[in-house]
Amino acid sequence: MREEIRTFINYMEEEKHASKNTTLSYQSDLLKMADYLEENGITDCGKVTKTALNSYILFLEKEGKAASTVSRALASTRSFFGWLFKEGKIRRGINKLYDRIRFGSIKVHWAINVPPNIRLPVPAFRAEHFRHLPAFRL
16 A cells, blocks of 8 residues: 555656645655554555545544544545546545535535435534634634
8 A cells, every 4th residue: 555655646746746745745644544554454455445444534533633634634535545546556436435524514524424415513613713714804
C-alpha cells in the first residue's frame, strides 16, 4: 500500500500540480490510514473493505480528532481510492466504499453505508467555526 501511496503523491505533484502543502497533507493522511490498516492486517489496497474504512473513521473520531481533520482524512482517502480505481489497481470504485452523510443541511464528510437521504442532527457549532465567512463577521 505504501508504494501505491508514493505513486499517488508523485501523480499529485507531477500531473495535478498540487501544492507542496496539499501533497504533504495527503501523504500524512494516507500514511496514517496505511498504519492503521496494517495494524489490522490489511497491507493490500485491493483488500480494503467498507468495514475497514469505517473502523478507521471511528478510530479517528475516538482519538478526538476535529471534524475538519476527519473530513480532510476522508477526502484524501477518497481521492486516493478514486485514483487507484481509475488506474485499474482496484476493482471497485470509491462510490462503492463511501456514501455522503449530512448533518442537517451541511455536508460534513463521507461515511460508510449510510442509507440515502439520511439526516442527522446538526452538531453544536461555535462562532469561531463561521468567523471566516463574510456574513458571520462581527
